[in-house]
Amino acid sequence: MTDYAGNLDRAFEQMPDYLTTDVRFSVPGVDVIIEGKTTVLRNFLEITDTINRDPTHLLKYLLRELGTAGKFDGTRVIFQGKFTTETIQSQIQAYVDEFVICSECGRPDTTLVRSDRVLMLKCDACGAHRPIRKRKVREVQAKEPIEEGGVYDVKITGVGRKGDGFTQIDKYTIYVPKTIKGEIVSIKIKSISGTLAFAELLERKSE
Ligand SMILES: [Zn+2]
Secondary structure, eight states, X not given: OXXXXXXXXXXXXXXXXXXXXXXXXXXXXXXXXXXXXXXXXXXXXXXXXXXXXXXXXXXXXXXXXXXXXXXXXXXXXXXXXXXXXXXXXXXXXXXXXXXXXXXXXXXXXXXXXXXXXXXXXXXXXXXXXXXXXXXXXXXXXXXXXXXXXOEEEEEOOEEOTTSOEEEEETTEEEEETTOOTTOEEEEEEEEEETTEEEEEEEXXXXX
């Protein structure tokens, strides 16, 4: 008879400490600004550092999900087109759920490994591993960037012929009466027609 219990004891002693620590993991908040016709994610490398994933992998994911082009710019990433903070944040959350978080123990201490051409998420904390899900039908993509009744913070980027300020979110041009170019306002969408939308001014954030 081998000393089975003794072996088990030794095995437990050799387990790394992080099994007994309880570090809560949260996805870093995205720092997003619109610059002209582009959207800049200013803390991109901070995010990939925190989730411990390859920046190129996350960038490719975001470009596919957002359906746009983009590139690295130092520690930032620049996307073509305008995207809201919420859109970028929810895409990164979806990435983390799929490529980072262990579905068994909920921890982010994982690595991606390829096994028989299948990409697996291996958990360093609990030892679980699962295949990365096959891409589903784009449920996030199906959600429109704005909706009637929705409230958004925007920067007024121009003034139309009738004197109403307007801004753009993705493909939509949104008219907001009583606003002027350059101010940041909180608006509520009243109606959407094609790619045109009309909103009411809720609050002036700055001028
Ligand atoms: Zn785990």
